[in-house]
Amino acid sequence: MVKKFAVDLYFDLISPYSFILFESLLARRSTWPMEVTLKPVALGHIMKASGNKPPAFAVPAKGPYMGRDVTRLARYYNIPLKFREDFLTIIQTKSSINADRLICAVQLAQPEKAEAVARALFRRFWVDRADIFEEKDFLEVLSACGVSDPSAIVSSISSEAVKGKMRENTDEAVESGCFGAPWTVLTLENGRKEKFFGSDRLHIIGHMMGQKFDGPLVASL
Numbered sequence: 001m002v003k004k005f006a007v008d009l010y011f012d013l014i015s016p017y018s019f020i021l022f023e024s025l026l027a028r029r030s031t032w033p034m035e036v037t038l039k040p041v042a043l044g045h046i047m048k049a050s051g052n053k054p055p056a057f058a059v060p061a062k063g064p065y066m067g068r069d070v071t072r073l074a075r076y077y078n079i080p081l082k083f084r085e086d087f088l089t090i091i092q093t094k095s096s097i098n099a100d101r102l103i104c105a106v107q108l109a110q111p112e113k114a115e116a117v118a119r120a121l122f123r124r125f126w127v128d129r130a131d132i133f134e135e136k137d138f139l140e141v142l143s144a145c146g147v148s149d150p151s152a153i154v155s156s157i158s159s160e161a162v163k164g165k166m167r168e169n170t171d172e173a174v175e176s177g178c179f180g181a182p183w184t185v186l187t188l189e190n191g192r193k194e195k196f197f198g199s200d201r202l203h204i205i206g207h208m209m210g211q212k213f214d215g216p217l218v219a220s221l
């Protein structure tokens with residue numbers, strides 16, 4: 001049996017580049033020998049802990065660039081992401097932490113549904129331009145994904161177990177040198193860990209596993 005590489009994908013739903021890597025990396029599981037573990041994190045905390053700032057606040061020109069760049073990337077990967085014009089307002093007024101915690105809650109209670117829930121949340125926010133901030137948003141997503149007992153899962157978002165899982169992912173990312181999202185940690189055969197910032201290092205991740213990057217993705221979305 002081919003040995004699989006362990007790949008930890010740290011992401012925040014509020015990050016459009018995280019959505020791009022979520023889809024483009026996961027789609028390659030059918031050809032690359034890897035086991036991907038999804039690790040939702042609190043990007044705001046990572047920014048603070050690493051002394052970073054959201055790019056558009058650090059350098060105003062990065063805001064409009066990001067909109068164009070993300071749109072171009074999404075088109076390249078055939079991901080129906082639509083960059084939101086209200087993105088800067090949203091990151092100043094809302095938090096995705098509960099939506100990220102919702103993924104952790106599903107991972108703890110019904111792990112086989114966690115990837116579908118993460119995808120549904122990404123799509124809801126970045127494709128349908130709907131909210132992922134309130135209990136009603138979460139209930140809709142969980143029901144659509146066939147998660148059983150959605151109300152109990154939503155209530156568990158504020159439990160110590162779920163909050164602790166998010167904290168653990170976030171601290172682990174920061175300790176590994178993370179300063180933004182997405183962040184990927186690939187464990188090589190000799191145990192060495194290679195770390196990657198961004199969705200634009202996919203070809204190098206594949207290369208380090210001895211795999212060829214086969215270009216744009218025909219998404220099954």
Ligand SMILES: N[C@@H](CCC(=O)N[C@@H](CS)C(=O)NCC(=O)O)C(=O)O
Pocket residue numbers: 014015016017018052053054055179180181182197198199200
């Ligand atoms: N070049 C990267 C950009 C990723 C990126 O800008 N991520 C944002 C969050 S959406 C971030 O954490 N930025 C921190 C930074 O640029 O230092 C890519 O293509 O994925």
